[in-house]
Amino acid sequence: MNPNMWEAPAVRDNVARLRSHGWEILEPGSGWTACGVRGSGRLAEPREIVEFALEKLGKRRTKKR
Numbered sequence: 881m882n883p884n885m886w887e888a889p890a891v892r893d894n895v896a897r898l899r900s901h902g903w904e905i906l907e908p909g910s911g912w913t914a915c916g917v918r919g920s921g922r923l924a925e926p927r928e929i930v931e932f933a934l935e936k937l938g939k940r941r942t943k944k945r
Contacts, residue, residue, distance in 0.1 A: 881908060883919030906932045 885891060886908055895905055906929065909922045924932075 881921040881923075882913040882915050882917045883921045884917070886919075886921035904936065 899905060906924055908920055909924045909928070910920045911922055912918050913922045
């Protein structure tokens with residue numbers, strides 16, 4: 881994704897709809913995207929994704945790598 885996609889009204893409406901139904905969303909990362917645009921919309925860092933998933937599963941990481 882890139883900032884233009886993330887900020888598109890259809891995407892924002894769909895994310896809001898998911899949240900209104902109880903879904904939790906990991907926001908995209910910010911920085912340079914694959915298309916060379918800077919802003920929100922890049923894939924979250926792998927560590928953030930793992931920590932988010934573990935938190936939602938009620939687990940914690942015990943070792944730092």
